[in-house]
Amino acid sequence: RHDGPEGDPLAPGATGWPVWPLLGQAADEPTFGKKIGNAFSNPELAEWVAGQGAKDVVLIGAQTDFCVAATVKGALAEGLAVTVVSDAHSTLDSLEEKAPDIIARHNxxxxxxxxxxTTTAELVAANN
Structure with missing residues (x-):
């Protein structure tokens, strides 16, 4: 979860800050905060992933061209295999490019x- 500065919509306690309930986070699943794009900038995340014995991470999120892109690089730098769910990350239009084009380019x-x-449908089918 991104922890923005005071006054930011993603600042701790702001309305946009909590993990979205529809993502289905279990009560015993930890949340790791970050202040920059790469989620692995928080060493507690890398330690937790390693402690789970995980060799592969599945990434979804926002914003494709910032946090998702930085976390893909961060996970690869940690030596993890990375699976990106191509239809489960999003971004906003920029002045130069529409969001679907940004997403496709980053994919x-x-x-x-x-x-x-992978896609959400492929991921769900593989886990059923």
């Missing part, structure tokens, strides 16, 4: 960096 870049790509 190609993620694959080029070595991330495995």
């Amino acid at each position: 190609e870049a993620f694959a080029g960096q070595g991330a495995r790509m």
Whole structure:
């Protein structure tokens, strides 16, 4: 979860800050805060992932061109295999590019960096 500065919509305690309940986070699942894009900038996350014996992470989130892109790089730098759910990250339009184009461009870049790509439907089908 991104912990923005005071006055930011993602500042601790702000309305946009809590983990969205529809994501289905279990009561015993930890939440790790971060102040910059790469979630692995919080060493507690890397320690927790390693403690789980995980060799692979599945990434979803917002914002494709900032936090998601930085976390893909961070996870790869940690030596983890990365799966990006191509239809489960989002962003906003920029002045130069529409959000769907930004997402598509980053999905190609993620694959080029070595991330495995999947869709939500493929991920759900694989886990049933």
